Amino acid sequence: xxxxxxxxxxxxxxxxxxxxxxxxxxxxxxxxxxxxxxxxxxxxxxxxxxxxxxxxxxxxxxxxxxxxxxxxxxxxxxxxxxxxxxxxxxxxxxxxxxxxxxxxxxxxxxxxxxxxxxxxxxxxxxxxxxxxxxxxxxxxxxxxxxxxxxxxxxxxxxxxxxxxxxxxxxxxxxxxxxxxxxxxxxxxxxxxxxxxxxxxxxxxxxxxxxxxxxxxxxxxxxxxxxxxxxxxxxxxxxxxxxxxxxxxxxxxxxxxxxxxxxxxxxxxxxxxxxxxxxxxxx
Amino acid sequence: xxxxxxxxxxxxxxxxxxxxxxxxxxxxxxxxxxxxxxxxxxxxxxxxxxxxxxxxxxxxxxxxxxxxxxxxxxxxxxxxxxxxxxxxxxxxxxxxxxxxxxxxxxxxxxxxxxxxxxxxxxxxxxxxxxxxxxxxxxxxxxxxxxxxxxxxxxxxxxxxxxxxxxxxxxxxxxxxxxxxxxxxxxxxxxxxxxxxxxxxxxxxxxxxxxxxxxxxxxxxxxxxxxxxxxxxxxxxxxxxxxxxxxxxxxxxxxxxxxxxxxxxxxxxxxxxxxxxxxxxxxxxxxxxxxxxxxxxxxxxxxxxxxxxxxxxxxxxxxxxxxxxxxxxxxxxxxxxxxxxxxxxxxxxxxxxxxxxxxxxxxxxxxxxxxxxxxxxxxxxxxxxxxxxxxxxxxxxxxxxxxxxxxxxxxxxxxxxxxxxxxxxxxxxxxxxxxxxxxxxxxxxxxxxxxxxxxxxxxxxxxxxxxxxxxxxxxxxxxxxxxxxxxxxxx
Numbered sequence: 084x085x086x087x088x089x090x091x092x093x094x095x096x097x098x099x100x101x102x103x104x105x106x107x108x109x110x111x112x113x114x115x116x117x118x119x120x121x122x123x124x125x126x127x128x129x130x131x132x133x134x135x136x137x138x139x140x141x142x143x144x145x146x147x148x149x150x151x152x153x154x155x156x157x158x159x160x161x162x163x164x165x166x167x168x169x170x171x172x173x174x175x176x177x178x179x180x181x182x183x184x185x186x187x188x189x190x191x192x193x194x195x196x197x198x199x200x201x202x203x204x205x206x207x208x209x210x211x212x213x214x215x216x217x218x219x220x221x222x223x224x225x226x227x228x229x230x231x232x233x234x235x236x237x238x239x240x241x242x243x244x245x246x247x248x249x250x251x252x253x254x255x256x257x258x259x260x261x262x263x264x265x266x267x268x269x270x271x272x273x274x275x276x277x278x279x280x281x282x283x284x285x286x287x288x289x290x291x292x293x294x295x296x297x298x299x300x301x302x303x304x305x306x307x308x309x310x311x312x313x314x315x316x317x318x319x320x321x322x323x324x325x326x327x328x329x330x331x332x333x334x335x336x337x338x339x340x341x342x343x344x345x346x347x348x349x350x351x352x353x354x355x356x357x358x359x360x361x362x363x364x365x
Numbered sequence: 366x367x368x369x370x371x372x373x374x375x376x377x378x379x380x381x382x383x384x385x386x387x388x389x390x391x392x393x394x395x396x397x398x399x400x401x402x403x404x405x406x407x408x409x410x411x412x413x414x415x416x417x418x419x420x421x422x423x424x425x426x427x428x429x430x431x432x433x434x435x436x437x438x439x440x441x442x443x444x445x446x447x448x449x450x451x452x453x454x455x456x457x458x459x460x461x462x463x464x465x466x467x468x469x470x471x472x473x474x475x476x477x478x479x480x481x482x483x484x485x486x487x488x489x490x491x492x493x494x495x496x497x498x499x500x501x502x503x504x505x506x507x508x509x510x511x512x513x514x515x516x517x518x519x520x521x522x523x524x525x526x527x528x529x530x531x532x533x534x535x536x537x538x539x540x541x542x543x544x545x546x547x548x549x550x551x552x553x554x555x556x557x558x559x560x561x562x563x564x565x566x567x568x569x570x571x572x573x574x575x576x577x578x579x580x581x582x583x584x585x586x587x588x589x590x591x592x593x594x595x596x597x598x599x600x601x602x603x604x605x606x607x608x609x610x611x612x613x614x615x616x617x618x619x620x621x622x623x624x625x626x627x628x629x630x631x632x633x634x635x636x637x638x639x640x641x642x643x644x645x646x647x648x649x650x651x652x653x654x655x656x657x658x659x660x661x662x663x664x665x666x667x668x669x670x671x672x673x674x675x676x677x678x679x680x681x682x683x684x685x686x687x688x689x690x691x692x693x694x695x696x697x698x699x700x701x702x703x704x705x706x707x708x709x710x711x712x713x714x715x716x717x718x719x720x721x722x723x724x725x726x727x728x729x730x731x732x733x734x735x736x737x738x739x740x741x742x743x744x745x746x747x748x749x750x751x752x753x754x755x756x757x758x759x760x761x762x763x764x765x766x767x768x769x770x771x772x773x774x775x776x777x778x779x780x781x782x783x784x785x786x787x788x789x790x791x792x793x794x795x796x797x798x799x800x801x802x803x804x805x806x807x808x809x810x811x812x813x814x815x816x817x818x819x820x821x822x823x824x825x826x827x828x829x830x831x832x833x834x835x836x837x838x839x840x841x842x843x844x845x846x847x848x849x850x851x852x853x854x855x
Contacts, residue, residue: 216474216475216476218433247475247476248432248475248476250430250431250432250433251431251433252433253433257433261433261436264436264440264470265470265471266432266433266436266466266470266475
């Protein structure tokens with residue numbers, strides 16, 4: 084009899100611990116793209132800890148080098164949230180909801196920088212780079228692919244034959260490396276990444292020169308996968324908005340070279356939509 | 366002065382140093398040659414290893430046209446490999462021999478044709494094998510400043526391009542010069558240690574030679590001094606030289622002494638002969654004259670004046686006869702053999718003189734049995750020498766006699782503490798009529814000399830500040846032929 088009672092007690096204990104674990108909540112998965120300096124692993128770990136403590140839920144960051152992979156993760160609903168580029172956001176318009184937009188230099192905007200090696204003193208626009216070696220960031224990048232191609236097309240040339248050779252580095256940070264090392268004679272880069280890198284590795288950015296700056300676009304948005312519950316959406320949005328009011332959050336924002344997060348609006352990305360239309364995309 | 370006239374003190378270290386130098390240089394040169402070869406081989410091998418692993422990684426990247434990742438791969442290979450310092454660049458060419466990617470993109474632009482990069486790449490492009498299954502190709506032209514290792518980027522019979530690992534020969538030289546510097550440093554250090562050792566060794570070897578040379582040069586001069594054998598106590602050739610020198614010096618001295626002795630004895634023999642002949646010549650008429658006087662005294666009736674004159678003549682002639690008799694020492698007299706009691710007699714005979722002078726006598730005689738020597742003559746020698754010694758020692762002086770026999774000889778040593786004799790005196794000591802005092806006729810030592818010589822013995826005198834010593838040695842077995850028979854009267 085005693086063994087039966089013990090057995091029942093064990094079952095009860097097991098069930099109780101299970102429910103307690105369930106109360107802690109399932110893991111929140113956030114996909115990260117190379118839209119920012121995504122190789123700052125220590126900073127990411129701190130941000131994850133911060134979000135965990137704020138959300139009281141386990142948080143997991145999933146890093147993918149290619150935008151396409153992040154798009155797939157969202158479409159396959161393998162992640163709850165993602166920080167993506169404008170272009171993938173617009174591509175995924177029906178699959179995601181705009182969660183928050185970061186403020187860079189006080190504005191929810193960024194732009195494309197046309198960078199050339201510092202030794203190149205003459206280039207003033209992308210037209211001057213005809214027949215050169217050009218580095219693209221990612222085929223789903225706004226500033227690293229769409230903008231330069233749009234500019235070439237606006238100048239009346241064919242982006243497919245304009246350069247002698249093009250290649251993808253799959254990250255904005257590496258685009259800067261490609262120009263700095265002399266592999267590429269020009270590249271278009273996310274202004275936020277360039278400015279952030281200039282703060283931590285001024286030696287690398289010093290080897291490049293900004294030849295031209297594009298118009299402003301909406302800052303790469305944080306999006307929620309459409310099946311995320313309204314409560315989780317709200318909670319996550321709230322935590323991001325509150326970061327600037329929290330000393331630890333503020334510290335993290337500083338390291339991210341950001342000023343805070345705002346809810347944002349889809350209209351921020353109309354400029355990108357216009358460019359996409361030029362290439363026959365919706 | 367010619368080089369070969371230099372002192373061995375310098376020549377030996379110079380030769381030694383020269384040999385050490387030649388050895389060190391030869392060894393260093395052979396090591397350096399080997400090192401250069403190894404370095405060259407290592408460098409090539411490293412480049413090949415680096416190239417092989419990089420080429421394998423590059424294949425999928427070229428297949429998917431991942432230019433940036435290809436760049437990262439070649440850059441990583443360049444910076445992470447052990448031999449990064451010696452590799453100048455890794456360049457990937459596509460099958461059209463255009464730059465696909467290079468670790469040095471500043472120098473090698475993407476899509477630039479290989480032949481247009483520089484003359485060395487152009488030459489490489491011309492000779493490099495292009496087959497998919499080609500092996501590693503190394504171009505190390507003497508006129509080129511780089512060494513190139515070309516490897517196909519191929520898999521499963523499909524070749525996508527070529528990886529060229531280039532390294533500057535100056536790296537090789539730089540590494541080699543470092544080795545060279547080390548080798549030269551070690552060689553110099555070795556020489557710095559060995560040369561002083563050689564110099565020291567040369568000096569050490571030569572110093573005894575110099576000493577002995579100096580001594581040999583002085584042989585026969587007044588400065589001739591013996592060599593202390595402890596100067597060079599070793600048994601090698603130099604040690605043997607020292608021993609030979611000492612031996613030679615002793616022999617030379619013996620020869621010198623012998624020569625002196627021969628001259629001396631010849632001189633004495635000549636004096637003896639002369640004396641003997643004069644004595645004979647005097648003796649014959651002297652006998653006649655004495656006979657005549659005797660006859661005159663016996664049978665003539667001389668007056669008083671004549672008697673006085675004849676007596677005067679007889680005394681004078683007798684004195685001459687005694688002197689001549691003394692000169693003609695006769696050793697072949699019949700005499701009983703000498704024994705210990707003769708020494709006792711001699712002691713008694715000289716006791717009076719000792720007493721008169723107040724001279725002390727130390728007497729030590731160890732003669733156990735009878736000898737073959739004639740007692741009369743030996744007694745005469747002993748008495749002569751002892752009286753001389755007592756006179757020389759003077760008041761409060763000391764005279765010692767030591768006599769002993771062994772199977773072969775009788776040895777008598779008589780010394781006194783009197784005034785030392787000069788070497789000049791010693792040289793003329795045994796000549797007749799040599800007297801250093803006012804007493805005596807100067808024939809005592811002459812007689813001793815004649816007796817000892819005729820008995821086949823030796824008499825020697827030496828003198829120093831403390832003692833004047835006479836040593837008499839007489840053979841107990843008489844020699845058949847005395848050394849100086851010439852001076853014997855018939």
